[in-house]
Amino acid sequence: MVANFQTAGAIIAPPDLRWLVHPYDGGVDVIATSRSERDAFRARHPDWLSQHPGG
Numbered sequence: 001m002v003a004n005f006q007t008a009g010a011i012i013a014p015p016d017l018r019w020l021v022h023p024y025d026g027g028v029d030v031i032a033t034s035r036s037e038r039d040a041f042r043a044r045h046p047d048w049l050s051q052h053p054g055g
Helices: 035-044
Strands: 019-024 027-032
Touching: 027 035
Parallel strands: none
Antiparallel strands: 019 027
C-alpha cells in the first residue's frame, strides 16, 4: 500500500519488536536492536542497500 501511495507512515514489526521496517516512497528504513542484528540484515539482504556511496 505504501508503494502504491495508498497509505503512509507504516511500520512493520514482529510481535517481539526485535526490528522495525519503515517503507516509504523511494526506500525503506530497517531499525534493529543491535549492531549485530543490523549486520545480519545487511548480510541477508545486500540488495536492500542504497547505491549511494555513503550507504
